[in-house]
Amino acid sequence: MTHTDTAPMAWGTNKVTVTFGNTTALREVTLDAIPGQVTAVVGGDGAGKTTLLRTLVGRIRPQSGQVSAPASTDCGFMPTGASGVWQELTVDENIDFVAAAHHLTGRELARRRAELLTAAGLEKATDRLAGALSGGMRQKLAFCLAILHQPRLLILDEPSTGVDPVSRVDLWRLISRAAAGGAAVVMSTTYLDEAERSSTCIVLNRGKALASGSPQTILTHVPGTVTTGTAPSGPPELSWRRGRQTRSWHAGPARPGEQPILADMEDTVIALALADQRQES
Amino acid sequence: MWAMILKEFLELRRDRRTMVMIIALPLVLLVVFGYAANFKVTDVPTYVVGPKAEQVAAQLRAPFDVQRIDPDDTEQDGKDALRSQDAGAVVVTTDAAGPSTVLIDGSNQFAGQSAAAAALATNGMLKPEVLYNPDLKTSWVMVPALVGMIMAFIGTIITAIGLVRERQAGTLEQLAVMPFKASDVIVGKIVPYFVLAAFDMILVTVLGCLLFGVPFTGNALVLALGAALFLFTVLGLGVLISSVSQNQGQAMQMALMTMLPQILLSGMIFPLSAMAAGVRWIGYLFPLTYFNMISNGVMLRDAPLPSLAIPLGVLAGMALLVFTAAVLRFRRDLAPAAPKAARTPATARSAR
Known part of the structure; x- marks a missing residue:
């Protein structure tokens, strides 16, 4: 230009x-x-x-x-x-x-x-x-x-x-x-x-x-904890499907025995929205 | 099946324009055809001139509605009155024995037919002479009226559809963010329809004259002025219709709802003078009524300009009002949407 x-x-x-x-x-x-x-x-x-x-x-x-x-x-x-x-x-x-x-x-x-x-x-x-x-x-x-x-x-x-x-x-x-x-x-x-x-x-x-911010910054600031499994590990409204897997989210740090995953952008956006909803309610 | 019927009623209920049409159209048609659809003119405004004016006037019966008796006026005065449409018939009396001549304005076809028939029924008292349309041909009065109808059709329906297409496709939004001034967009959208309507008007006028032998006796510039004022009015109507329509179907529906009463009540088909007074006033709200007066007057009677001052003036007023409203409305559509509930003063700043 x-x-x-x-x-x-x-x-x-x-x-x-x-x-x-x-x-x-x-x-x-x-x-x-x-x-x-x-x-x-x-x-x-x-x-x-x-x-x-x-x-x-x-x-x-x-x-x-x-x-x-x-x-x-x-x-x-x-x-x-x-x-x-x-x-x-x-x-x-x-x-x-x-x-x-x-x-x-x-x-x-x-x-x-x-x-x-x-x-x-x-x-x-x-x-x-x-x-x-x-x-x-x-x-x-x-x-x-x-x-x-x-x-x-x-x-x-x-x-x-x-x-x-x-x-x-x-x-x-x-x-x-x-x-x-x-x-x-x-x-x-x-x-x-x-x-x-x-x-x-x-x-x-x-x-x-x-x-x-940069996608990397956003991905490293995922609120709460995202886990993955074959079934929801918490309330269904805090879970979503990704392929054959089911992701689950809860506020706060990982609970004992939980294996948090590195969220990609899709998981991050959903986690951000869920955290916002929780805050609003 | 019930679900289908219910769904259809729900959709119809939400389509308010169609509902209005379903309810209003039969009422409009009932009123129009009940009160306005009348070809028989029972009152023809009549002047009686010449030496025996008083004597002959006393013998005149309906439909001759004697409005002025002037023994001093001449045949030429009578013709001037006809040309200005101050009278629909002028009885010219002379000192000589024999029938008096009744000059009849043939540009007003149904009044002319009524007067001519009545004159022939006077057992030789009156000798009819039809001016401006000697054979009382329908084509002679329809062609000037069609000129207006075609301009209204292009001006209102085609313009509304053309503008709505831009809105419906979302390209109006694109035009608004392009480096065009609002006036560029408005003029650019309207000029093609103005040109097309003007071209059609000339085409219909020329073909009407060539094919049907319709005379063009008056000043083309006066007709052009009337046509321009009329076009601005109908184009403005088209723009206004487009601004309240979401799609081409709605625009078409609304445009037809403005066209139909104009065609029926402007005097184009049913003579205004034969309509019931309660309906006739509606006709005087429509621009086509005034354009018909101008086109008919210019083409058939060479009507003098002062006699067309009222229709030209009314059309100028309508054009100014409708076109200004249309431009303002269009500008609003192109302007940025403002917040609808401004609770705090905006401090928005833009670099543009």
């Missing part, structure tokens, strides 16, 4: 609270978007992931807290479900439209078009209607549109949800390339293996940030 800035600038939210009626969608959430890094926002359905991203991109005015983002010319946004794609336009026409909005023309546009479409594997589908593309191809096109103008802040709302494993790999390659190019990437995801690959991760639950 070509910037005039001498030092990379971090964007993000600072203690942002968003309320819709009686529902608090976000409660004092702080997120840092650092150039060259991928920040993953994880959490279950209704955790506040989309609200956080829409607040960051300027679509929701928070009730309190600060939002720092570049001007829209330097911002790229990919809404969830590839809804940022004009389905009645062809792949090329979609790119032409977004390029025109960003005043991208001539050789620069031709170069970006070729570069992105090749990387996304869409170079042979330029004449196809976006609505006729497969889900994965459409998601990749949506990504190309968001990144076309080389934004400094790239916000992606569940870019890989509903995408086949091969397209997921392609998408991740595109995301990593954008970050390597200097963009600050913020993406929400329900795939926790993706979160583990990010530079920074923020875990949301019911609008609250339960943990944030």
